[in-house]
Amino acid sequence: MTLFKIDEVRKTFKNGEIEEEILKGIDLSLNEGEITALVGASGSGKSTLLTIAAGLQPASDGHVIFEGKNMSIMNSEEVRKVRASEFGFVFQFAHLVPFLTVEEQLLLMLDVSESKLKKQEQKNEVNRILKLVGMDHRKVAYPSSLSGGEKQRIAIARAIIHKPKVLFADEPTASLDSQRSKEVMLLIRDLTKTLNITTLMVTHDEEMLAYTDRIIKMSDGVILQDAIYLD
């Protein structure tokens, strides 16, 4: 079932007098529970497409439709609300809040998403998610005492604790070594399948494609290939 639809999206940047079209009319549908990877050379427009889909920047033209609602005509507060409650984000770096413990990072996300859970229920949920990502033993640790891989696990836990419908992952393994990258991708795959989350991911790492369901290859602002991943 289609959850997310990108319709004729264009993005133009002005560089002085010169107008540069980064996205040239992209059409894309994302299905529920599916992991889609955007691949392509640098400058192909994949990160721009992901950030437009995630409501982090507006498209110059076209529409982003989420659950039938046109995000392109929403005001910034409406878009923020969608981002806070319906989307989850994992970036190249974990970007954890340095002065919050692991537990507090997740409680903050529940707070931001205006979770209806009571205080104790929130703590229980944090424990459950930390167990899922294998980090329940580091509940009271601060980010400064975590390894790169651990930080990324917490970032993933933060991205899914509020049960988002869509997970956006921008090069989630780029800052990790090969072993840690595989672990993180396996985690993303397991969680998105278990929780039925739609995932859109940008990656450079071809090895990581093995964990996806669908691969979209982009070049020069257009989709070159849209294929099902076959092992």
Added chain:
Amino acid sequence: MNLAWKEIKKNKVRFLILGSIVFLVSFLTFIISGLANGLSQDNAALIKDLPQGQFYMNKDADQTYNLSKIDSSTQNEILSKEKDAVAFSLQMGFLNDKDNKQQSVAFVTSTESDLFENVKHNEVVLDSSMKDKGIKVGDTLTNNQFSGKFVVKGFVDQKKYSHAPVAYINEQDYKEIYRVDEMQMIFAPDGDSSKEFAGLESFSNKEFLNTIPSYNAEQMSLNMIVWFLIVISGMLFAIFFYMMNVQKIGLYGILKAIGVKTSKLFKMIWTQMAIITVISLILSVAFSQAFNLIAPKGMPFTLTIATTTQLSIVFLIIGFIGATISGIQIKKIQPLQAIQQGEA
């Protein structure tokens, strides 16, 4: 979730530095303000303690009270028309104590009134600071221009003029010392500024204080220092929070990306500003009040709770403005920038 407090707890040293600076600046401001008030009292307590009203001086005196003379017919006219009005004179002078040592005083005399001490011929009532010079009730004091002797009948608290203790004497004795027949000024409590009397110039209490030589210059310099310190503390807030915010641009961007409201980030810096300012102010109020108690007797230092409260409120407002100015950049932060910037 109280992000503000959690950040303070985690970065104690950083906030301790800011708190110490705010404490030192506010403490210094309270001390200088105490000195300004103290000097103001020392210079003009006699006038400042009078109720609001109108002072009248001769127009020809060119706003100089000791050149003013009000003839008796005008004086009688005003005293009969204005309720509780009083005619008075004051001049700097000397009293010789029992060891024949000269003590500088401000001689004050007045017509019958509750606003000034009324003393009999050959008597004097002194400001209580004269007790420190060893003068007691019953002592006999002299003046070179006065044929009689003054017997000390009592003391009054905090009555000073031009940094000298006030000596209330009888009208007849005053006229003998200064060889005058007229009073210098008239004060009408609750007097109407629009009411004019021929040949007289009227002044409000504040206007009259400014006619006192050195009062305005002294107060202006000290108040300017106080206001400079307040502005400096506001700038410190703005600069400190600006530098902290610059370091946290990446973090704020990510928080915005995951859906944290900009208003929540503003609340965070306002809360931090409030926590730091309130703690620093509590400490500086406590220290300055303690200084108020232990300040050397000769030091003109008066710091009232009202002044402290007013300055504290000003500090909070200035801190709020400083923190808000620094926070304007938060509003401009684009989540995308932060994501592209890398790990903070």
